[in-house]
Amino acid sequence: MKKTVKVISIIFLIGIMLMIGTIFLISHFIDNITHRPEIIPNPKIGEWYRITPDGAISSDGSEWHGLFRKGSENKVIVYFYGGGVSTDTYMAARPEGTDGGFYNPKLTNDGLEAMGIGSSDTNNPFKDWTMLVLPYSTGDWHCGTGEFQYTDADRSEKILYHHGYTNYTLFMQQAMKYIDTPDDLLITGFSGGGFAAALLGNDTISNYFPNVKNTTVFAEASFLLNENWRDIAENVWQAPNEISERLVSNNIVLDSFRALSKDHPDTKILFSSSVRDNALSSYQNYYTNRVLETGNEIGDVYQENLKLMVKDLQSIPNTGVLIWDGYNDKEGTNLTGHTLMFMPMFYSDGLHGITMAEWVMNGINGNVGNHGLDLLDKQY
Numbered sequence: 001m002k003k004t005v006k007v008i009s010i011i012f013l014i015g016i017m018l019m020i021g022t023i024f025l026i027s028h029f030i031d032n033i034t035h036r037p038e039i040i041p042n043p044k045i046g047e048w049y050r051i052t053p054d055g056a057i058s059s060d061g062s063e064w065h066g067l068f069r070k071g072s073e074n075k076v077i078v079y080f081y082g083g084g085v086s087t088d089t090y091m092a093a094r095p096e097g098t099d100g101g102f103y104n105p106k107l108t109n110d111g112l113e114a115m116g117i118g119s120s121d122t123n124n125p126f127k128d129w130t131m132l133v134l135p136y137s138t139g140d141w142h143c144g145t146g147e148f149q150y151t152d153a154d155r156s157e158k159i160l161y162h163h164g165y166t167n168y169t170l171f172m173q174q175a176m177k178y179i180d181t182p183d184d185l186l187i188t189g190f191s192g193g194g195f196a197a198a199l200l201g202n203d204t205i206s207n208y209f210p211n212v213k214n215t216t217v218f219a220e221a222s223f224l225l226n227e228n229w230r231d232i233a234e235n236v237w238q239a240p241n242e243i244s245e246r247l248v249s250n251n252i253v254l255d256s257f258r259a260l261s262k263d264h265p266d267t268k269i270l271f272s273s274s275v276r277d278n279a280l281s282s283y284q285n286y287y288t289n290r291v292l293e294t295g296n297e298i299g300d301v302y303q304e305n306l307k308l309m310v311k312d313l314q315s316i317p318n319t320g321v322l323i324w325d326g327y328n329d330k331e332g333t334n335l336t337g338h339t340l341m342f343m344p345m346f347y348s349d350g351l352h353g354i355t356m357a358e359w360v361m362n363g364i365n366g367n368v369g370n371h372g373l374d375l376l377d378k379q380y
Helices: 002-034 165-180 192-208 230-236 253-262 278-289 298-312 354-362 373-377
Strands: 048-051 066-069 075-080 131-133 146-151 157-162 183-188 213-218 266-272 319-324
Touching: 048 183, 075 192, 131 165, 131 354, 146 230, 165 192, 165 278, 183 192, 183 278, 192 253, 213 253, 213 354, 230 253, 253 266, 253 298, 266 298, 278 298, 278 354, 298 319, 298 373, 319 354, 319 373
Parallel strands: 075 131, 075 183, 183 213, 213 266, 266 319
Antiparallel strands: 048 066, 066 131, 146 157
């Protein structure tokens, strides 16, 4: 009996040790992913680092940082994250985690840098590129410099720090110390980061990469209409004049791409959206009807608006479009997914016979093409 108890005790002890070891390994993995070391004078190829500029802050005033990976190829990606948007007092008072949840108020998405376009997977054609990553927590599509006063749900007076452009500038000034002029440059982002790629593509090329011969700007999942974009850019975000003065219509991405094409005519422009985007259709409904919700009829409106957007984009030289469907996470609707860039599907799943990664790489290499445009006329 004593022998049996001793054996059981040993087995129990081994089980506890294995559990503790597993927890330690998981914690160590998470710590390595979400707590990158600060950059060193000679960053190692393939390693991720933080760059934490003095004075860079998120919308709630907490510290902000960017991320950097040195690649083995002389090619660079400037990569903007998404995470909602705030354009008025109602949205400002409802950050993520509250009723509404319009934007990320602080950095919570470290780890995304090693996924999708930043993955080291052998199937990812961008695995060996240098990456300059700008996480997003300022509610201004990375283009603000201002401080926006609002009253929160508890009737407290607060400030939303729209410092996206300030953070971007501080980060780029430091990151550029670690790279030379690349052979190829891709400026890109998903969702709110796609809006940033369009808004800041001109700035990034002109101020940081003026001598790069081959440049491409790719905005993914970034299409919203609002008659007040210029006023928002000027008076809510306080974006630099050279950004806000380009905004002359209700289509902020189209205006930005037209200006980009005029100033940098050799730059390739790429745009992608799912045909009935469940997230963007919800935000569009807020701007149209002041209600953050979506459904089949709202998806119809998004699809029709997107069809007109694509027609306008096709009038811009060197512009390619990828439209896709599927990945619907809202049961009982005919809506479609939001973004693929930070997920394995970016390089693993074919969309109309091509992966998004292949389509982007083709564009970079001069073969700018259109795919999935037939979906714009599909009945759902």
